[in-house]
Amino acid sequence: MAQLDFTLSAGPTVASARTLAALGAPITYHYDPDFLALFRRTQQKVATLFETTNDVVLMQGEAIVGLEGAARSLVRPGMHVLNLVQGVFGKGMGYWLTDFGAVLHEIEVPYDEAVSPESVEQYLDAHPEIELLTVVASETPSGTVSDMSRIGPICRSRGVLTLVDTVSGVGGMEFRTDEWGLDVCVAGAQKCLGGPPGVAMVTVSQAAWDAIEKNERAPRASYLSLLDWKEKWLIGGVFPYTPSVSDMHGLEACVDAMLEEGVDAAIERHRKSALVTRAGVRGLGMEIWPARDEIAAYCVTSVRLPDSIDHLELRKYVRERYGVMLSSGQGAGNLIRIAHMGPTASGLYPVVGIAALGRALVDLGHPVDIGAGVEAALATISSQS
Ligand SMILES: *Cc1c(COP(=O)(O)O)cnc(C)c1O
Numbered sequence: 001m002a003q004l005d006f007t008l009s010a011g012p013t014v015a016s017a018r019t020l021a022a023l024g025a026p027i028t029y030h031y032d033p034d035f036l037a038l039f040r041r042t043q044q045k046v047a048t049l050f051e052t053t054n055d056v057v058l059m060q061g062e063a064i065v066g067l068e069g070a071a072r073s074l075v076r077p078g079m080h081v082l083n084l085v086q087g088v089f090g091k092g093m094g095y096w097l098t099d100f101g102a103v104l105h106e107i108e109v110p111y112d113e114a115v116s117p118e119s120v121e122q123y124l125d126a127h128p129e130i131e132l133l134t135v136v137a138s139e140t141p142s143g144t145v146s147d148m149s150r151i152g153p154i155c156r157s158r159g160v161l162t163l164v165d166t167v168s169g170v171g172g173m174e175f176r177t178d179e180w181g182l183d184v185c186v187a188g189a190q191k192c193l194g195g196p197p198g199v200a201m202v203t204v205s206q207a208a209w210d211a212i213e214k215n216e217r218a219p220r221a222s223y224l225s226l227l228d229w230k231e232k233w234l235i236g237g238v239f240p241y242t243p244s245v246s247d248m249h250g251l252e253a254c255v256d257a258m259l260e261e262g263v264d265a266a267i268e269r270h271r272k273s274a275l276v277t278r279a280g281v282r283g284l285g286m287e288i289w290p291a292r293d294e295i296a297a298y299c300v301t302s303v304r305l306p307d308s309i310d311h312l313e314l315r316k317y318v319r320e321r322y323g324v325m326l327s328s329g330q331g332a333g334n335l336i337r338i339a340h341m342g343p344t345a346s347g348l349y350p351v352v353g354i355a356a357l358g359r360a361l362v363d364l365g366h367p368v369d370i371g372a373g374v375e376a377a378l379a380t381i382s383s384q385s
Pocket residue numbers: 011062063064089136138139140141165166167168188191
C-alpha cells in the first residue's frame with residue numbers, strides 16, 4: 001500500500017500547519033478566563049464568516065449534531081415542512097422530519113440536478129400551511145449547490161422559516177445569511193475551512209428562537225438542545241456541558257485564516273480550483289456528475305463513472321496504488337469525487353487528483369487521455385490571473 005501523500009477527499013480534508021498547531025494548544029479548564037475569551041471571540045468570528053448579526057451557537061460534535069438539534073428544535077408534531085431534495089443529505093433530512101412528527105412536503109429532483117427557486121415559489125404559494133423549509137446549500141455527495149440567494153428571500157417574504165445545511169457551503173461559495181434572510185444555518189469546520197471534524201456552527205435568527213421557544217417539543221436538558229445553549233450560555237454564561245477545548249482552538253485558527261485571507265478571496269480560490277478540475281475531467285474524456293455547470297459546487301468536483309467501474313473499488317485503488325485519497329459517491333450514485341476544499345483548493349492539488357484518477361482508470365481497463373486531462377487542468381491554471 002502506498003503511503004498517504006494527498007488527501008483530496010470531501011471532508012474531513014487537510015488542515016493547515018497553523019490549525020494543527022492550534023489543535024495542540026494546552027488543554028485548559030473550560031472556565032479558564034482565556035478559554036472563555038477564546039470561545040466568545042470565536043462566536044463573533046463565526047458570525048462574521050456567516051455574514052450575520054444573528055446568535056451563533058457552537059455545538060460540540062460533528063455538524064450532524066447541529067443539524068439534528070436544529071431540526072428537533074424547530075419541528076412540532078403536525079407542522080407542515082417543505083424539504084428540498086437533490087441529494088443524500090436532503091433526503092436524510094426528510095426522514096428526520098417525519099420522525100419528529102412533521103407533515104412532510106418534498107420537492108425532489110434527480111441527484112445530478114438542483115431544485116429550481118421557481119418550483120419552491122409555486123409550491124409555497126399553493127401550500128400556505130407550510131411554516132418551515134429545509135434545504136442543503138451544498139450537496140457534497142453529488143457536488144451540486146442550491147440557489148440560496150433566491151430561495152432565502154422567497155421564504156422570508158412568505159414568513160416561512162429556513163433551516164439550511166451549509167456544512168460544505170460556508171467559505172466555499174457565496175453565503176449571505178442576513179442578506180438572504182436565512183434563519184438557522186449549520187456548518188462544520190472540516191470542509192471548506194480545513195478545520196477539525198468536531199464542532200458544529202449554528203446561526204439562529206430571532207424568528208427562529210421565537211418558534212423554538214414556543215415549541216414544547218424542542219429538546220431541553222439534552223445534548224441536542226439549542227435552547228440550553230441560549231439560556232445557559234448565551235444568556236447565563238454557563239456552559240451546558242464541557243466544550244471540546246482542543247477543537248475550539250482549531251476552529252478559531254481556521255476561521256482566523258479565512259478571515260485574514262478574506263471570505264471572498266477564499267471563495268474565489270475554491271471557484272478557480274473547481275474550474276481547473278472540471279477542465280481536467282473533460283480533458284480525460286470524462287463527464288462531471290452535475291447536469292449543468294451552473295449548479296456544480298466550487299468545493300468538490302464529482303465525476304460520472306461508467307458502469308464498468310465501481311466507485312468504491314476505484315477510490316480504494318487510487319489510495320492503495322497512488323497514495324491519493326478521493327471520495328466516493330456516498331449514496332448519490334456511481335461517481336468519484338475530487339475535492340478542492342480548504343487548503344487543497346489551491347495550486348496543483350487538482351492536477352494531482354486528475355493525474356491519479358486518470359492513471360487509475362487506465363490501470364483498471366478504462367481508457368482515458370491522461371495527458372489531455374493534465375494539460376487541460378494546467379492550461380486552466382495558466383490562464384487564471
Ligand atoms: C459533511 C456534511 C455533513 C456532515 O455529515 P457527516 O456525514 O457527518 O460528514 C452534513 N451535510 C453536508 C451537506 C455535508 O457535506
